[in-house]
Amino acid sequence: MCRTLTAFPTTCLERAKEFKTRLGIFLHKSEPGSDTGSVAKFEWGSKHSKERNFSEDVLGWRESFDLLLSSKNGVAAFHAFLKTEFSEENLEFWLACEEFKKIRSATKLASRAHRIFEEFICSEAPKEVNIDHETRELTRMNLQAATATCFDAAQGKTRTLMEKDSYPRFLKSPTYRDLAAQASAASASLSSCSSAEPSRT
Template sequence: MCRGLESLPTTCLERAKEIKALFGSLLLKSDHGVTGPSKKSDRQRLNADEPLKWRESFQNLLSSQNGLCLYRAFLVSEFSEENLAFYLACEDYRATKASKLSAKAKKIYDQFIGSDAPREVNLDHATREITKKNMEQPSQLCFDAAQSKIYALMEKDCYPRFLKSSTYLELSSRTG
């Protein structure tokens, strides 16, 4: 599914197209619900009101598997998918067993925060320094400041653009 850290953007883009098509078919359904024809583990009930809930709050969007996939596809199209990938990596990191924290923290730091990080996220110097210091003794909270900054960035910048995107506007007009 789109939420996993291992998923490729192509997979998410395919899922986003599928979700868009399924929501489009709601116009033909009198019960306003349809089950997606994806893998058995990915099946979710699509509700016609779901896109409208995404507009209510950024958290509603992130809490919806369908919304998350469409949002990720949107970020890929804007070349800023690393923000969501970092946010989700931090969420996953919090659930990590203590024995694996150090290795996982290093991987996240090297991928998103460190110098020459291949998927570097946009953080101010102070937040980078706090996170770097937290890496000395990684805990489940060591990325909190950085994750909070990226969440705020997405909420104030990317999320409003997503709500104005043609894909979202098309979905919400079909269901609204």
């Protein structure tokens, strides 16, 4: 079990703080003033156990795209990377679809469906995603009787595009490679500090 922060040597705490700082720098590389309201914010726990868990979380992002998307911090990091490639609309659309599926009110469902379509799908939309004409028209037809699945085809195409194109570049980016190295080092340091701490009786 992880001990509290005060139980660890100063060198361990300094290493953890350095890791936290580097994570903050990475996640704030995106351009200021952009709308990221639908994107999960970076979360950093105050407890030592969360530092260990976050290190494991960072290293898990390279295991699969699903693990990345299931992590709030992974989504925030991936979004920051996509902004450097000017393709953040793909992830924002995917996230909007995930939230859309949770709506239970038929009235709200129809209203939100049209907003998503206008923002991401229609021609010359402010955050137009890269999908083929057939998928665009299928989605347009689905809006005539909006259901929780009306964006499934477009969302699937966008997800595949991110997984096959953007995700591999994210993993190969110097920033993520450095972040993963820091996570490995922090995890090893925390384990070392934990095992080196004198036992109490």
